[in-house]
Structures are given as C-alpha cells and as structure tokens.
Amino acid sequence: MQEIINGCIRKDRSSQYLLYKEFYGYGLGICRRYALNEFDASDVLNDGFLKVFTHIDKYETSKPFKTWFAKIITNTAIDRYRLNLKFSQHDDISGHEHLGQEAPVHADLAYKELLHLIHGLSPAYRVVFNLYAIDGYSHEEIAELLNISVGTSKSNLFKARQKLQERLSAYERNAAQQQGKSLQQINKHE
Amino acid sequence: MKKENNIDQLFKKGMEDPEIPFNELDWQKMADKLEANEARRKTPFWIYTGAGIAAALLVVLFLFLVNQNKPPITQRKSVKATPGPVIQKNYPEAQDHIVPPFSSNNAALAHEKPRATQQKPDADLTMRAAGPMLTPAVPSRASVAPRIPMLPEVAASPLLFSKQEYRGQPEIALARKQSNAVKQGNIEETTLRERKQKLAVLDQGNTRGKLTFSLLAAPDITDSKTSVGTKISSNIGLLLTYPLSKKLSVSTGAIYARKLYDYGGNAAPAYAKAALPWSLNADCFVIDVPLNVNYQVLKKKNYTVAVNSGVSSYFMLKEKYKFTGTDEAGKPLINTLELNNENQHLLGIVNLSVSIERSVSDKLSIGVQPFIKLPLTGIGYYDYNLRSRGVAVSLNIKPFRSKK
Numbered sequence: 001m002q003e004i005i006n007g008c009i010r011k012d013r014s015s016q017y018l019l020y021k022e023f024y025g026y027g028l029g030i031c032r033r034y035a036l037n038e039f040d041a042s043d044v045l046n047d048g049f050l051k052v053f054t055h056i057d058k059y060e061t062s063k064p065f066k067t068w069f070a071k072i073i074t075n076t077a078i079d080r081y082r083l084n085l086k087f088s089q090h091d092d093i094s095g096h097e098h099l100g101q102e103a104p105v106h107a108d109l110a111y112k113e114l115l116h117l118i119h120g121l122s123p124a125y126r127v128v129f130n131l132y133a134i135d136g137y138s139h140e141e142i143a144e145l146l147n148i149s150v151g152t153s154k155s156n157l158f159k160a161r162q163k164l165q166e167r168l169s170a171y172e173r174n175a176a177q178q179q180g181k182s183l184q185q186i187n188k189h190e
Numbered sequence: 191m192k193k194e195n196n197i198d199q200l201f202k203k204g205m206e207d208p209e210i211p212f213n214e215l216d217w218q219k220m221a222d223k224l225e226a227n228e229a230r231r232k233t234p235f236w237i238y239t240g241a242g243i244a245a246a247l248l249v250v251l252f253l254f255l256v257n258q259n260k261p262p263i264t265q266r267k268s269v270k271a272t273p274g275p276v277i278q279k280n281y282p283e284a285q286d287h288i289v290p291p292f293s294s295n296n297a298a299l300a301h302e303k304p305r306a307t308q309q310k311p312d313a314d315l316t317m318r319a320a321g322p323m324l325t326p327a328v329p330s331r332a333s334v335a336p337r338i339p340m341l342p343e344v345a346a347s348p349l350l351f352s353k354q355e356y357r358g359q360p361e362i363a364l365a366r367k368q369s370n371a372v373k374q375g376n377i378e379e380t381t382l383r384e385r386k387q388k389l390a391v392l393d394q395g396n397t398r399g400k401l402t403f404s405l406l407a408a409p410d411i412t413d414s415k416t417s418v419g420t421k422i423s424s425n426i427g428l429l430l431t432y433p434l435s436k437k438l439s440v441s442t443g444a445i446y447a448r449k450l451y452d453y454g455g456n457a458a459p460a461y462a463k464a465a466l467p468w469s470l471n472a473d474c475f476v477i478d479v480p481l482n483v484n485y486q487v488l489k490k491k492n493y494t495v496a497v498n499s500g501v502s503s504y505f506m507l508k509e510k511y512k513f514t515g516t517d518e519a520g521k522p523l524i525n526t527l528e529l530n531n532e533n534q535h536l537l538g539i540v541n542l543s544v545s546i547e548r549s550v551s552d553k554l555s556i557g558v559q560p561f562i563k564l565p566l567t568g569i570g571y572y573d574y575n576l577r578s579r580g581v582a583v584s585l586n587i588k589p590f591r592s593k594k
Contacts, residue, residue, distance in 0.1 A: 029207060029208040
C-alpha cells in the first residue's frame with residue numbers, strides 16, 4: 001500500500017490507477033449515499049479522488065489511509081450537497097410504490113434496497129442521517145459542517161429515522177402479503 | 191429509542207462498505223481529469239506570465255491613450271477661476287475667449303502659463319483643433335490690443351516656447367509670445383486646407399486613430415470527445431485591436447456566447463444488473479474575454495491575412511443542465527440544475543484562429559475568421575473539456591482614423 005501511495009506522490013499514473021481501483025467501491029459507496037443519482041455519485045467520486053491525488057503528500061502514514069480517504073470523499077460529497085441544494089428534482093423517488101415490491105424482511109435488506117430507501121429521503125434528512133448514522137459524525141460536527149443548528153440536525157435525524165421506519169414497515173407488510181399469496185397458491189395446487 | 195438505533199445499525203451494516211464492481215469508464219474520466227489538472231498546473235509558467243504581460247501592456251496602453259486624447263481643459267478651468275474675466279468682443283473669431291485680467295499677483299495665472307508653454311507642439315495643435323482657444327492677455331493691453339488666437343505655427347515654435355527664455359518671468363515671455371503671434375500673421379493667413387493637412391498629420395501620429403473596433407458574430411460547435419450529437423452555439427461580441435507594430439497587434443474585448451452541448455454514456459449499475467444509460471443537455475451563457483496576439487502574414491491591396499493566438503477567460507453567467515437517466519425499473523429520471531455565476535475559468539482556454547480581412551473603405555473592413563478554442567481546464571460545473579470551433583464574421587471599424 002505504501003508503495004502505491006509513494007507512486008501517487010510521484011504522480012505515477014499506474015500507481016494512481018491501482019489506488020483508484022482499490023478504493024473505488026468504498027468511495028463510490030459513500031458518494032452514492034449523498035449524491036442525487038448515479039451520475040452525480042461518479043462525478044463526486046472523481047472530484048474526491050482528484051483531491052486525494054493532489055494532496056496525497058499531506059497524508060500522515062501513521063494514520064489509516066482509509067479514514068483519511070473517507071474524510072476527503074465525505075467532505076467532497078458535502079460540498080456537492082451544498083451546491084445541489086439548488087438542484088430541483090422533478091422525480092421524487094420517495095413517491096414510488098414499487099420500491100417495496102420485492103422487499104424481503106428488513107433484517108435481510110440488501111445494499112440496493114437500503115440505498116433506495118436512503119434516496120427516498122429528502123436531501124436535508126438524507127445528509128444528516130448519512131453523517132450521523134453511517135459515517136459517525138456528532139450533531140455538533142454536522143451542525144458545523146452543514147451550517148445548521150444542532151437542534152435542526154437532531155430534528156432532521158429524528159424525521160429521517162421516522163420516514164425510514166415507515167418504509168421499512170411497508171416493506172414488511174408487502175413481504176408478508178406476498179408470503180401469504182405464495183402459501184395460498186401452494187395450498188391450491190395441493 | 192432502541193428501535194431508532196436499530197435503524198442506524200441496519201443501514202450502517204448494510205451500506206458501510208458495499209461491494210461495487212470497478213468501472214473502467216470512471217477511471218477514464220478520472221484520468222482525463224488528472225491530465226487536465228496537470229496541464230493547468232504546468233501552463234501557468236508561460237501562459238499566465240504571457241497573459242499577465244499582455245494585460246499589463248493593455249492597461250498601460252489604455253492609460254496612455256486616455257491621457258493623450260484628453261483635451262487640456264485644466265488650463266481653461268484655472269483661467270476661468272480667476273476673478274473678473276473680460277470677454278473680448280473686438281474680433282469675431284475670438285468672441286468666446288476669456289481674457290483674464292493679468293497681474294503679477296495673480297498666482298493662478300502666473301503659474302498656469304509656463305505650464306501651458308511646456309506642452310509639446312502636437313498637444314497644442316490638438317487643443318487648437320478642438321475648439322475655441324484661450325488667448326493669453328497682456329496686462330496693460332488687455333482691453334486695447336487685439337487678441338489673436340495662437341496660431342499653430344506659433345505654438346509649434348520651440349524657440350518661442352523655450353523655457354529658458356522666460357524662466358521666472360512669465361509676463362515677459364507671454365508678452366513676447368503675443369507680439370510674435372501678431373508679427374507672424376493672424377488666423378486669416380492659415381488657410382482651411384493647411385489646417386486640414388496639419389490635422390491629418392496630427393491624426394496619423396495620434397494613437398487613438400490606430401484603434402480598431404470589431405463587431406463579430408460567430409456560430410460554433412462546442413463539444414468534447416464524449417459528446418453525443420452536435421448543436422450549434424452562438425457568439426456575439428466586441429473586440430478592440432491595437433497595433434504594436436506594422437504586423438503585430440493585440441486584441442481584447444468581450445464575447446457573449448451561448449454554448450449548447452450534449453453528453454451521454456452508461457453509468458455503472460447501482461441498483462440494476464445492466465449499465466444505465468444517461469444523457470446530459472447543457473445550455474450555458476458565457477462571457478468570453480479573449481486576449482490575443484495577431485500577426486499579419488499577408489497584405490495585398492485590399493486584403494490582409496493574419497494568424498491569431500491567445501487565451502480566453504470564461505465567465506459562466508448561467509449554466510443550465512438537464513440530466514436524463516433511467517432507474518432499474520426503466521422509469522425515466524429527470525433532474526435539472528441551474529447555476530448562476532458559479533464558475534469562472536481565468537485564462538483557461540487557448541484561442542487559435544486565422545483572419546481574412548477585406549477593406550471596404552479607409553475606416554471600414556469586413557472579415558471572416560475560422561477559429562478553434564481548446565480548453566486548458568475543465569469547463570463548467572461538470573468540468574468538461576469543452577472545445578469550440580467555428581467561423582466568425584466581423585465588421586471592423588477605425589472610428590478615429592482621419593480620411594487621407
């Protein structure tokens with residue numbers, strides 16, 4: 001790993017490629033949670049990687065690279081979020097009823113379903129939930145980062161959890177109904 | 191509370207480090223971004239220095255022109271400020287001339303006169319050509335002697351305006367000047383034709399006369415390697431050109447451009463098994479401020495051909511983007527983004543062009559200019575390597591140039 005980082009400091013393209021490949025999935029995972037769509041997520045990821053490559057000489061080797069990397073990517077995503085506040089989204093995914101159609105019980109929810117649920121939140125709820133619940137930021141840190149009050153941060157987190165809970169319950173109901181239908185069909189055949 | 195924490199844990203566990211397959215297309219975009227960034231870091235040495243020198247040159251030139259073409263009104267003002275002006279009525283040509291009473295105690299006038307005589311002959315001529323002239327008066331003769339406006343010949347005489355001649359004695363110097371003016375003749379002796387000739391000569395030496403204003407309009411195609419489709423963008427602007435030598439000139443100005451372009455591709459699948467197609471339609475309003483150096487390579491009777499190169503700064507006034515994609519269910523997703531004054535790309539574009547110009551008259555010419563604009567940096571919100579190519583049509587005017 002250190003060799004790759006040294007190569008990146010020398011601006012060696014093959015080392016940059018290796019680092020990009022290594023942290024692509026992890027970085028894109030962060031970006032997808034914050035970004036508006038897949039296109040935006042890839043763009044934020046590359047903006048973040050550009051900062052990583054540009055400032056890699058400032059990385060302190062005593063600390064885990066993954067943490068340093070995640071911080072840069074998250075900050076880049078937050079910068080984009082601020083800019084995207086002007087973004088008008090015509091299609092609000094939160095209104096989609098098809099989301100729960102193939103949902104398993106929530107304990108077994110897969111990545112794509114979780115991502116869908118996260119994207120169902122409004123940007124303000126989503127960013128606070130991401131920062132607090134997944135990335136481990138405190139309300140004070142979130143308030144400073146987003147230039148909002150601690151109270152707003154707490155309120156947004158509460159509402160985000162509430163919305164997610166409602167949708168998870170909808171998933172469970174759908175899943176139960178489907179299970180019931182399947183059992184009825186099996187009984188008919190028998 | 192416990193339930194809420196469970197939600198946090200559920201999402202943290204499921205989303206913290208997902209397995210996302212690597213997409214080479216994203217690396218290609220990253221590599222482009224790195225190259226653009228490295229190019230931007232390398233170019234300042236020559237581009238920014240060159241552009242800085244050119245900009246400084248233009249500023250100096252501008253100040254020089256402003257000073258040179260400013261009529262010497264300060265002289266008139268200070269004279270007017272003196273108390274008790276006498277309006278001369280004896281001579282029709284001099285009716286508007288204000289003749290202040292002269293006295294050795296009149297500090298303003300005593301101070302002003304030597305300064306006036308220190309002016310270059312050319313500047314005096316300009317002043318004279320500009321309109322009614324100031325007639326300095328002699329104290330005792332103020333109301334008796336005929337006042338005659340200073341003639342160009344008189345003003346141009348270095349001997350008459352020699353500093354040494356009247357240093358410390360402005361009254362004597364002025365009296366001598368006045369009498370010399372009378373001796374050499376009056377305004378009737380300078381024919382209209384002679385005046386015209388002198389003005390023409392004067393105008394040729396006047397730097398303002400060399401300025402060319404160009405009004406241009408240009409359609410262009412703005413795109414990059416990954417563009418989808420072709421759209422015609424439009425430009426309209428005003429340029430100012432100043433010759434540095436017979437063949438070399440510099441141009442700057444402002445061009446208002448509307449840039450339309452489309453992008454498209456396939457995004458890495460987030461929720462779906464197959465890659466999702468997307469497209470981006472951009473509609474950007476830009477002020478393009480070029481700074482170009484022009485070299486004349488050919489000059490025929492009525493035609494000139496020049497090659498031009500330089501750099502442009504883009505000031506993105508408005509950027510409108512429309513993103514169109516599909517979700518995994520095949521349902522269309524449409525997002526729009528509108529930004530105002532968010533992005534500026536200082537000296538971020540290289541300009542290359544060839545201009546062919548045909549003279550219509552002394553003051554007027556028309557031209558065509560095939561051009562290409564290459565980015566040194568990513569342009570707009572999405573940092574695309576936008577290049578433009580098109581043909582400009584221009585109308586070039588030299589408004590200050592006198593007819594020969």
